[in-house]
Every structure is written in structure tokens, then in C-alpha cells.
Amino acid sequence: MNAKPDWSIADADELYRISGWGAGYFRLNADGNLVVSAPLRNGKTAEIAMLDLIEGMEVRGKSMPVMLRVQNLLENQIKLINESFSKAIADSNYRGKYRGVFPIKVNQQAQVIEDIVRFGKPWQHGLEAGSKAELMIALSMLSEPGPLIVCNGYKDREFVELGLGMTKLGFQVIFVIETPAELPIIVESSQAMGVRPVIGVRAKLFSRVSGRWNATSGDRSMFGLNASQLVGVIDGLKAAGMLDCLQFLHYHLGSQIPNIRDIRTGVREACRYYVELVEEGAPMRFLDLGGGLAVDYDGSRTSAIHSRNYALEEYCVDVVETIQSVLDEKGIEHPTIVTESGRSTVAYSTVLMFNILDVTGFSDASLPADIDEKASDLVHNLMESYRMLSDKTVQECFNDAVYYRDEARDGFMRGQLDLRTRSQIEQIFMVIMAEVQKIADRNPDALSEPEVLKTMLADIYYGNFSVFQSLPDAWAIDQIFPVVPLHRHLERPTRNSIIADMTCDSDGKIDRFPENGEVSRALPLHEIREGEEYYLGAFLVGAYQETLGDLHNLLGDTHVVSVYINEDGSFDFVGEVEGDSVADVLSYVEYQPNNLLAQFRQTAERAVRNGTISAGERQHLVNAFEAGLRGYTYYEQ
Numbered sequence: 001m002n003a004k005p006d007w008s009i010a011d012a013d014e015l016y017r018i019s020g021w022g023a024g025y026f027r028l029n030a031d032g033n034l035v036v037s038a039p040l041r042n043g044k045t046a047e048i049a050m051l052d053l054i055e056g057m058e059v060r061g062k063s064m065p066v067m068l069r070v071q072n073l074l075e076n077q078i079k080l081i082n083e084s085f086s087k088a089i090a091d092s093n094y095r096g097k098y099r100g101v102f103p104i105k106v107n108q109q110a111q112v113i114e115d116i117v118r119f120g121k122p123w124q125h126g127l128e129a130g131s132k133a134e135l136m137i138a139l140s141m142l143s144e145p146g147p148l149i150v151c152n153g154y155k156d157r158e159f160v161e162l163g164l165g166m167t168k169l170g171f172q173v174i175f176v177i178e179t180p181a182e183l184p185i186i187v188e189s190s191q192a193m194g195v196r197p198v199i200g201v202r203a204k205l206f207s208r209v210s211g212r213w214n215a216t217s218g219d220r221s222m223f224g225l226n227a228s229q230l231v232g233v234i235d236g237l238k239a240a241g242m243l244d245c246l247q248f249l250h251y252h253l254g255s256q257i258p259n260i261r262d263i264r265t266g267v268r269e270a271c272r273y274y275v276e277l278v279e280e281g282a283p284m285r286f287l288d289l290g291g292g293l294a295v296d297y298d299g300s301r302t303s304a305i306h307s308r309n310y311a312l313e314e315y316c317v318d319v320v321e322t323i324q325s326v327l328d329e330k331g332i333e334h335p336t337i338v339t340e341s342g343r344s345t346v347a348y349s350t351v352l353m354f355n356i357l358d359v360t361g362f363s364d365a366s367l368p369a370d371i372d373e374k375a376s377d378l379v380h381n382l383m384e385s386y387r388m389l390s391d392k393t394v395q396e397c398f399n400d401a402v403y404y405r406d407e408a409r410d411g412f413m414r415g416q417l418d419l420r421t422r423s424q425i426e427q428i429f430m431v432i433m434a435e436v437q438k439i440a441d442r443n444p445d446a447l448s449e450p451e452v453l454k455t456m457l458a459d460i461y462y463g464n465f466s467v468f469q470s471l472p473d474a475w476a477i478d479q480i481f482p483v484v485p486l487h488r489h490l491e492r493p494t495r496n497s498i499i500a501d502m503t504c505d506s507d508g509k510i511d512r513f514p515e516n517g518e519v520s521r522a523l524p525l526h527e528i529r530e531g532e533e534y535y536l537g538a539f540l541v542g543a544y545q546e547t548l549g550d551l552h553n554l555l556g557d558t559h560v561v562s563v564y565i566n567e568d569g570s571f572d573f574v575g576e577v578e579g580d581s582v583a584d585v586l587s588y589v590e591y592q593p594n595n596l597l598a599q600f601r602q603t604a605e606r607a608v609r610n611g612t613i614s615a616g617e618r619q620h621l622v623n624a625f626e627a628g629l630r631g632y633t634y635y636e637q
């Protein structure tokens with residue numbers, strides 16, 4: 001075995017913080033493999049090594065990269081939020097219920113919505129739609145009345161009439177008014193169709209929250225009604241004789257709210273609106289807090305933006321108790337509490353799995369074999385820095401080395417330094433940096449900016465995936481996702497790395513990793529071994545990533561495989577969605593694969609006529625082209 005006594009599973013867990021972000025769903029087993037610990041319906045858990053799942057996929061012809069969905073985790077997240085609210089409600093003698101809805105925009109994939117509807121049935125977990133297309137999904141997927149269908153977003157007449165039709169069928173459709181312009185459409189259409197709809201209002205709170213999405217909250221938020229617009233809607237409903245339809249108050253402070261205090265402040269302000277609506281005479285029944293329940297991506301359990309300083313139970317208890325205390329003061333009936341948790345519902349269940357194709361090392365430089373007496377001064381100066389290097393001089397030598405390296409680059413630009421000299425200088429420079437790193441590892445205060453060095457020495461691991469397609473938030477908004485090897489955790493990872501993807505784009509990389517509530521610019525990984533695959537997983541990627549992804553470099557959708565882990569610990573591949581082929585992505589950008597093939601055939605045929613290639617060679621080329629069109633857009637073995 002490769003087990004080294006100086007490295008244990010506990011060290012690996014601490015390094016990658018798996019116990020922190022894994023929420024009990026992911027852990028390392030004694031063999032050094034990363035396992036999914038899947039909650040079962042009988043209350044137990046079953047563990048499956050991710051490598052076993054990869055093996056199962058490869059047998060089924062699914063090569064990397066693969067988006068893995070573990071349905072048990074989604075099922076459990078839905079169960080947890082419903083049970084946690086039920087418990088908080090029972091414990092505090094709250095006299096209302098909880099009803100969850102899933103906001104479709106967070107993951108619109110048919111398989112995911114199907115799963116949510118199915119797993120949510122015991123609790124009548126509903127859906128939230130923010131557009132016409134999403135409403136169509138909600139109306140057809142929730143095939144029986146019961147769960148709430150909350151309609152946010154701009155609603156035109158078509159949208160409203162569809163919802164009203166479903167109300168007539170007994171479905172619990174709620175029309176949340178976001179702008180004053182929607183009111184006349186809802187009033188006129190419902191009168192014309194003879195339906196009494198349930199109407200909600202979206203309040204614009206002035207409470208501001210910390211975190212990345214804080215622009216959704218506060219006075220300048222783009223969404224919701226301000227106080228005077230709210231009065232206008234109340235008066236409009238009164239005038240139409242429809243104030244009895246106003247039963248629902250909604251707000252949404254933004255996604256990923258890391259600080260529980262902001263959640264409480266928001267609820268308290270919303271309760272003030274709720275009280276006022278009741279006093280205006282509206283028969284209020286529902287208070288909808290929107291989303292915001294955060295995911296602890298970095299495992300630090302702090303109020304840092306990628307984390308959260310509360311657990312689900314605390315969230316539920318705080319919400320229930322805050323509402324209760326404000327409304328009890330006024331003697332108002334407790335509403336049904338609605339939340340629209342998207343991120344925390346789906347983030348856990350999806351893992352992007354990919355293999356490493358190649359590595360460019362930066363930390364293995366060695367000194368040039370022979371340094372000429374007559375070599376450039378820069379070479380000698382650098383060698384002097386190297387000899388001077390010690391714990392005491394480390395910062396000075398680091399600064400000098402960077403200076404000489406930059407001088408050498410300038411000299412090369414001006415034509416004063418040749419390629420071989422520049423190469424020698426870069427080599428010596430990297431040797432110095434590696435030594436500096438060793439000193440910095442021993443003595444963390446040795447350097448003023450240790451991260452700079454880490455980035456400079458980080459090896460580039462080339463991953464078989466596209467950041468733009470599968471992890472767009474890592475590129476667009478510097479979202480952090482935990483990235484962890486799926487195996488080899490009995491070995492100490494010795495390389496500091498960043499991960500580049502398959503696009504030829506300098507932004508196509510992952511170079512921000514969680515480290516103790518802060519961001520590290522490099523990730524420790526294992527040395528890859530000849531002839532052996534090295535697999536990594538990017539975790540907590542179930543929310544927002546799939547439809548925000550794009551076709552940069554025409555790398556298409558990955559394969560998606562859903563598994564359900566059974567009570568006997570066996571697992572079923574319950575759904576496989578084939579990733580895009582090259583022909584698929586070409587047709588998305590309006591090429592006709594058949595025409596491309598025909599054109600290519602002609603080009604090859606001309607070459608045969610000119611005598612450049614033989615007819616047999618032509619056939620070979622055409623076959624390769626055809627196979628290419630059918631193939632996966634990612635690297636295939």
C-alpha cells in the first residue's frame with residue numbers, strides 16, 4: 001500500500017474540509033476513497049465510493065465528465081426542511097403550518113423537478129415559477145391539487161389566464177403582484193373568467209443583507225412594491241371588491257444569506273407589513289420568506305459569503321419564533337409559513353466528476369547544469385540570491401529574485417538577452433521560489449504575501465470539463481465550490497495546483513478554493529501516475545449551474561447520471577441523459593451536421609481527383625469526420 005505514516009484520513013478530511021461542507025453526505029472511508037453517505041428511507045445510511053459509481057458509468061459507456069445526481073440527497077434535503085419546520089412549529093406551539101415551494105429557476109432540469117415533486121409529495125412541497133415557461137412546468141408537473149404554485153415575476157394576460165384556469169380546477173395558484181401594472185390584468189381576467197384568485201404582494205423591504213446577492217434587498221432593490229405602491233394595490237383591490245383575495249405576503253432578500261441576524265431582521269420587517277395588511281382588512285393566510293437559506297460551501301460555518309453561521313434547525317426556529325412574537329403582540333392569527341429554498345434544496349445532490357488529462361509542473365525546476373563565467377550578470381546575481389537564501393533573508397531574496405527575473409524579461413524584449421539565457425534565468429528563479437516555499441511552509445510569517453508565491457508555483461492540472469458549461473458561477477461571480485480528489489486519500493497530496501479546463505480561455509480555470517473561511521489560490525493534489533486515472537469531484541453544484549452554463553468552445557452538456565441508493569446498499573442508475581454530441585452543439589449554433597459532412601466529403605473527393613490522397617485514405621478521413629460528429633464534445637479515451 002501507499003499509506004504513509006505521516007498522513008492520515010483525518011489529515012485529508014481537515015485539508016479538504018469535507019466534514020465541514022459535506023453535511024454528513026460525503027466522507028472519506030478507511031481505503032482513502034471519497035464516499036457518498038446516502039440517507040435511506042429506513043432511517044439508516046448506505047455508503048458508496050464515488051469510484052464505484054464511476055466504474056458503473058464507464059461500463060455503461062459514459063465517459064468523464066459526468067454530472068452525478070444522487071437522488072437520496074435531494075429526497076433528504078426536502079424531508080429535512082419540512083421536518084425541521086414541523087418540529088420548530090410544534091416546539092413553540094406555533095398555530096400555523098409550513099409549506100415549502102421549490103423555485104424552478106434554481107434547477108429547471110426535468111429530472112430534477114420530477115424528483116422534487118415526487119419526493120415532496122408527503123409534505124405537499126410546491127413549486128415557484130418566475131416566468132411563463134416555468135409556470136407551464138409547474139402546472140404540468142404538479143398533476144394534482146394540493147401543493148402551492150407561487151407565481152412571481154412579470155405576468156402578462158396569457159400567464160394570468162393560464163393560472164386562473166388552473167385555479168378553477170382546484171389548484172392552489174398564487175399570483176404575487178410584483179409591479180402595480182399587474183393588478184388590472186389580474187382583476188380583469190379573473191372577473192371575466194369568474195374566478196376568485198389568491199393574490200399576494202411582494203414587499204420591498206428596506207432591511208439589507210450581507211452576502212453577494214444583497215442588491216436584491218434594500219430600498220433600491222429592483223423587485224417588489226414599495227409602501228406607496230402597496231397602498232395603491234390595496235386600494236385597487238378594494239375598489240374592485242377583491243380585497244378578500246389578498247391573502248399572501250411575499251418577500252425575497254437575495255440568495256445565500258450567510259448571517260442569521262439578517263434573516264431575523266428581514267422576517268421582523270415583513271411581519272410589520274403582514275400586520276398592516278391584516279389591519280387594512282385583507283384576510284391574510286400566508287407569509288412567504290422567499291429563498292436565501294445558505295449553503296456552507298467552504299465548511300467554515302461563519303458569516304463569510306460562501307458559508308453560513310447557522311444550521312437549518314436554527315433557521316427554522318428563528319423564523320417561527322420571530323413571526324410568533326410579532327404577531328402575538330397584535331393578537332393576529334399565525335400564518336402558514338412559506339419558504340422558497342432553492343439553493344439549499346438542490347446544491348448537495350449534484351457532483352461534477354472529471355478526470356485529469358495532463359499536468360504542467362512548475363515546482364520541479366533544477367539548477368542549470370553549467371553556468372558560464374561569461375554569463376549575463378543577471379544569472380550571477382540570481383545565483384547569489386540562491387546561495388544567500390535562509391530563514392532570515394527569505395523576504396529579501398524573494399524580492400531580489402523577482403526583480404532579476406523581471407529585468408531578464410525586459411532584457412529579452414529589448415533584444416539584449418538570448419533565449420538560452422532567459423531559459424537559465426527562469427530555471428534558477430523557479431528553484432529559488434521552491435526553496436522560498438519550503439521556508440514559508442516551516443515559518444508562515446516569513447513572507448508578507450505568501451499567496452503570491454503559492455500562485456506562482458502552482459502546477460496546472462488540466463481537467464476534462466468546461467467551467468463555462470458546468471460551473472459558470474466559478475467563472476462569473478467567483479463562487480467557490482469544494483473540489484476534492486475522489487481517491488488516494490491515504491497519500492499526502494504533494495502538489496499545489498490550480499485546475500484548468502478544456503477551453504482555450506484564460507478564465508477557464510478553478511483557482512479559488514476554500515481554506516478556513518478564507519480563499520486559497522491553490523489546491524493540494526496528488527502527483528498523477530502514468531497509466532492511471534486521477535479523478536476529482538466538484539461538489540455542491542446542483543443549484544444554478546446547469547442552465548446558466550454556456551457552449552464556450554462548443555463544449556456541450558455533460559452526461560448526467562442519476563443514482564438512487566437502495567436500502568440494501570445497492571444502487572440503481574435511474575436516469576441517464578446523454579451529453580451533447582459534436583453534431584448537437586454544432587446544430588445549436590445553426591450548422592447542419594449533414595451539410596458539413598457533405599462539404600467535407602467533397603473536399604476529400606477533390607483531393608482524390610488531384611491525386612493528393614488515395615480513395616482509401618479519403619474513406620478513412622470521411623469515417624473519422626463522421627465519428628467525430630457522433631462523439632462526445634469532451635476528451636474521450
Ligand SMILES: *Cc1c(COP(=O)(O)O)cnc(C)c1O
Nearest residue numbers: 252255256291292340341342343
Ligand atoms: C432565486 C429566488 C429564490 C431562490 O433563492 P435560494 O437562495 O436559491 O433559495 C427564491 N425566491 C425568489 C423570488 C427568487 O428569485
